[in-house]
Amino acid sequence: MTTTSWMLGLIAGCCAVTIVPRVLPFLLVRSVKLPAALLRWLSFIPVCILTALIVQGLLIQPENGRRIAVNWPYVLVAAPTLLVAAKTKSLSASVIVGVVLLAIVRWAM
Amino acid sequence: MNNHPAGEERHTPAPNTIAQGFKDCAPTLLGYISIGLAFGVVAAASGLSFLEVTLLSWLVYAGSAQFIICALLVAGTPLLSIILTTFIVNLRHLLLSLTLAPYFTRYSVGKNIGIGALLTDESFGIAAVKASKEGRLGDRWMNGLNLTAYISWGLSCMAGALFGRWIAEPEILGLDFALVAMFIALLVLQLRHIPAGKLRGYLLLILLTAALMVIFSSFMPAHTAVLLSTVIAATVGTVTIR
Numbered sequence: 001m002t003t004t005s006w007m008l009g010l011i012a013g014c015c016a017v018t019i020v021p022r023v024l025p026f027l028l029v030r031s032v033k034l035p036a037a038l039l040r041w042l043s044f045i046p047v048c049i050l051t052a053l054i055v056q057g058l059l060i061q062p063e064n065g066r067r068i069a070v071n072w073p074y075v076l077v078a079a080p081t082l083l084v085a086a087k088t089k090s091l092s093a094s095v096i097v098g099v100v101l102l103a104i105v106r107w108a109m
Numbered sequence: 110m111n112n113h114p115a116g117e118e119r120h121t122p123a124p125n126t127i128a129q130g131f132k133d134c135a136p137t138l139l140g141y142i143s144i145g146l147a148f149g150v151v152a153a154a155s156g157l158s159f160l161e162v163t164l165l166s167w168l169v170y171a172g173s174a175q176f177i178i179c180a181l182l183v184a185g186t187p188l189l190s191i192i193l194t195t196f197i198v199n200l201r202h203l204l205l206s207l208t209l210a211p212y213f214t215r216y217s218v219g220k221n222i223g224i225g226a227l228l229t230d231e232s233f234g235i236a237a238v239k240a241s242k243e244g245r246l247g248d249r250w251m252n253g254l255n256l257t258a259y260i261s262w263g264l265s266c267m268a269g270a271l272f273g274r275w276i277a278e279p280e281i282l283g284l285d286f287a288l289v290a291m292f293i294a295l296l297v298l299q300l301r302h303i304p305a306g307k308l309r310g311y312l313l314l315i316l317l318t319a320a321l322m323v324i325f326s327s328f329m330p331a332h333t334a335v336l337l338s339t340v341i342a343a344t345v346g347t348v349t350i351r
Contacts, residue, residue, distance in 0.1 A: 002158050010188050011161070014178060015168040017196035023225035025206035030214055030221070037347065044314065044346035045208045045339060046237035047303075049201065050296040051315045052335040052342075053230060055322035057289035061331050068327045077286060078293060085294035089301070091136030091235075098290030099139065102283030 054078075073109070077101045122243040123250070130253020133239070137231040140291055141258055142265045143284035148175055149269020155179040159270050166266035170227070170259060173332065174198045175266075198332040204339060205233040212236075212246040220248050227255035231288075234295035241302040310350040318342040 034042075058078060060069040081098040088094065123129050145166070152162045157179065165175055174195045181191045206225050213221050232254050240246050296315075303311050318338050325334035 003161050003164070006188065007161055008164075010178075010191060011164045011168055013188070013192040014165075014174070014195040017192055018169050018171050018174065018199045018202070019226055021196075021200055021203040022206055022228050023222050025203060026210045026213065026221040026225035027218065029207070029210040030218070034211060039211070041343050041347045042208045042211075044343035044350075045204050046234070046241070046299050047296065047311060047314060048318045048339040048342040048346070049204060049230075049335065050234060050292050050299060051318040052322050052338045054289060054292045054296065055319045055338075056326070056331050056335055057292065059323070059326050059331075061326065068323070074286060074289060077283075078289065081290045081293050082297065085297040089298060091291060091294045091298070094294035094297075095136055095139050095287050095290045098286050098293070099283045102286040104283075106283060 073102060073105050076105055122245060122247075123239075125247025125250045127249050127253035127256070130250040130255070131257045133235055133250070134232070134254045134257035136294075137235065137258060137291060138261055139284065140231065140287035141261045143282075143287055144172055145262050145265025146269035146273075147285070148172065148179075149266045149271070150273035151176060151269075152179050152266070153270045153273050155183050157182070157270070159267070162270040163263075163267050167263045169195070170262060171195075171199050171202075171229070172262075197330075201230075201332065201336050201339070202228060204336070205230070209233065209236055209240070209246070212240055213248065213251070216248045224248065224251050224255065227259050229255075229258060231291065232258050234292065234299075238295060238298045238302075241299060307350055310346070314342055314346045314350070317345060 058071055058074050060071050062068045077098055080101055081094055084097045085091075085094040123133075148166070149162055152165070152175070153159075157165070165178065169175055169178070177194060177198055178191055181194060186194075205228055209228065210221070210225070213224055216224075232251075235254060236246055236251060239250075300308070300311060321338035321341055322334055325337055329337075
């Protein structure tokens, strides 16, 4: 149960730089009426950022000079997970099927 | 309602209660718990004390940033560089908050700060799907969703740091896929509320985002690639999808 003032400073700094981008837009939209074009742009953010986060998960980040790689077990399991999601429209079912299938793939490999 | 993004399809809204928010958060819990546990284990192994893991998880509350902070600490990175990196990693919250904020303008400043402060990729995904389904979002529902996620994350990180030695590798169980699986399901649910005439455009936009991600990820950090791909693809969508 120990820490240093250096660590406390670090955690406080990281807390500040994380909370500002989270909260600022909520304060901004109260005083500024967002233009229609910006609202239209924002309507595309969910689909685009979810896609980007999925692709980020399916890739293995390059480390010390190596090239970017595909996480094949993930890609293999992503396809049936997509089908389950489309069929059941259930988040829970998709997550459970995905996790179980990945465990099976790892066990089989 | 003012300043409100257009939702094409309206359904009967589910009740605006904390309990409903808790219920809707349930599918994300497997992801939060397994990754929180993993973070606690990694953080303890990186030399962080239990108190430090606790403070980091409850005050910073950002999964990928917390892992990166540990890696930078191990590498002996100076304080300001770690803070700057955390800022860049979490800059995408600006987009998430800006997308959801117009739905909450009818509530007080205090409520808006509370909702924004606890927004994550996952709670954003669930709220965005609900917003396109029902055309509105409620404060109590959002707080239920956010608090459930926040508390399970904080407790899981602490448990990981405390009991890490006895927890099996989450990788063996396939739990590390929980987050990706959920994002896939959220994307599918999001697409259900796109009018049929625009679906082709959206599918092309998904392909574009994926292609940009592959290109950018090969020469920049993943979090910057996510931010840049999203901004570019959303701009292309605004111009091309009518």
